[in-house]
Amino acid sequence: MKQKTILVGVAGASASGKSLLANTLIEELQSEHLCIISEDSYYKDQTHLTMEERVRTNYDHPDSMDHELMLDHMNQLKTGKAVDVPIYDYSVHNRKDECRRVLPARVVIIEGILLFTRPDIREAFDLRFYMDTPLDICLIRRMKRDIVERGRDVDSVIKQYLETVRPMFLQFIEPARQHAHLIIPHGGKNRIAIDLIKTKIRDLID
Template sequence: MSKTILIGVAGGTGSGKTTVARNILEVFNRGEAELIEQDLYYKDLKSVPFEKRLENNFDHPNSIDFELLIEHLNALKDGKEVNMPIYDFKKHIRSEDIKKLYPAKIIIVEGILVFAQKELRDLFDMKIFVDTDDDVRLLRRIERDINERGRTFESVKKQYLGTVKPMYLEFVEPTKRYADVIIPRGGENKVAINMIVAKLMRLL
């Protein structure tokens, strides 16, 4: 297999990272490009009582199993399949199920903290930061957590003010300086996405 192109897509919660990543993916044939979501690599909290899990700071780098994520990316680069974890966002634990991921020419890794650790950051051939207005990101976060993750408005509000916003300012926003490309407005910015796709086509 030819060299795997690793792409990191970072940005704040609700910035449109997943939309950008999926817009890139849909251009390529099945099996040519794959997506890895950082959130699936949260550390397993099975040994922690549920009430305590709710207090965990999921926006801090310490909440991510970077060691496993890096191990999986290196394996995929070597042409090996991996067993990607699946995270249960309602119970805050790693599911017993796994998702088998096969090597591809393009691997996209998206998440708020994918540029926060140097060892992971250095693996990427292209680093993209999705930069979206704070108010828009907050509204998207509220909608996602209530509709998809079974949260209440009060719990989303408490988490946003307590950890999400402070951690963004401390660990996410500063990583913008590592980006090769900054995309304002996220998935709405079709011009930027098309330029990235054109570049990838040339590389392939």
């Protein structure tokens, strides 16, 4: 009998340590039967917009995401089919032309800020985790990351944080934490949480 794909969702504020937790799980479970997808891959196509218009997009509102495509991919992976996940380029606020082929895996970890805001998406996850990292820590990390990795400057990071990132966190992301099975403090290096999650995933795999 074909084994079921386990979908794991890791949500939480921007720069709360979601990808660190997801990558640590992949490394430590050391299996080619795991893969990671970022919700950011599903930001809507903005090819038709100018750069100025793209800068004004609210990237922390659920409407900025092509959640239909993400849910479709989740369902395809669940039925053992490969999917072509868009590749996102933060420096131009748009998808690249090429996609990344993701093969069906035993465990698929999806990480992203808005994963638990929509009932049909959150219910598709077998396990839901929420990174409960203090917002000041997230802001420090985001500031560093956006300048080093995403081609931003201090003023633009602060403007975006005050206008959209923080308000959308309070309106959408934080309220959705009630839907998590487990709330994880102390970030993506929380050893006890990692060990507990690994045990649960191994349990589901067996």
